[in-house]
Amino acid sequence: MPVPEAPASQTLSRGIRILEVLADARDPLTIDEVAGRLEVHRSVAYRLVRTLEDHGLVSRDASGRLALGARMAALAAGVAHDLQAEALPELTAVANELGMTCFLAVLDHDQCVTLASVEPRHAIASVAQRPGARHPITVGAPSKAILSTLTPDQWPVPLSATLRDEVAAAAERGYATSADEVIPTVQSVAVPLRLRHPARPAAIAVVHVGGHADPAALARRLQRSADLIREALDG
Secondary structure (H helix, E strand, O other): OOOOOOOOOOHHHHHHHHHHHHOOOOOEEEEHHHHHHHHHHHHHHHHHHHHHHHOOEEEEEOOOOOOEEEEHHHHHOOOOHHHHHHHHHHHHHHHHHHHEEEEEEEEEOOOEEEEEEOOOOOOOOOOOOOOOEEEOOOOOOHHHHHHOOOOOOOOOOOOHHHHHHHHHHHHHHHHHEEEEOOOOOOOEEEEEOOOOOOOOEEEEEEEEEOOOOOOOHHHHHHHHHHHHHHHHHHH
């Protein structure tokens, strides 16, 4: 006789959603803002946040606004540790050479998630791309680069005709581009990170605001780093 599936924990699910909401937010949030995004009463959000604070997963600034805590960084470092360890020096080199934020993104179900990110050391202004940030796999250059490595039956969601054409173009030329898709005014170029050993589909990308940067030139620089990362992991 089959054993009934245990019901999902609503409390756990809400706690995870708080972490996702804070990861997606551009600035720290108030308890009321968190409660609103979860569509729960303020008292429910407060109890969940207190528990997450106790475990160091959420922190509170002097004004009471909430952000991800330092413990999240320690947990994130354990995800795909080898990939992050090999990628970080290359992300750093690209960021400082191009003066743009460079990051590593992976496919997670139907979303594109930033696994590691490096901002340029001497740039006057750069676009922040925090680890843990996520967006639908149907938008953004890293998403298209990742989808270009998969067959249609492997795509996690159906793609529009326009997106299919963009993914096909990315597969043909070896890189993907986007503008104003994830963040208004922000442009991105990404190349797929093709690894032989079992791993989540990944890409490395740069983001910048406006300007007249040559996407093909940016892609060539990213590809050199992608090749070095792949050789280090698969060699």
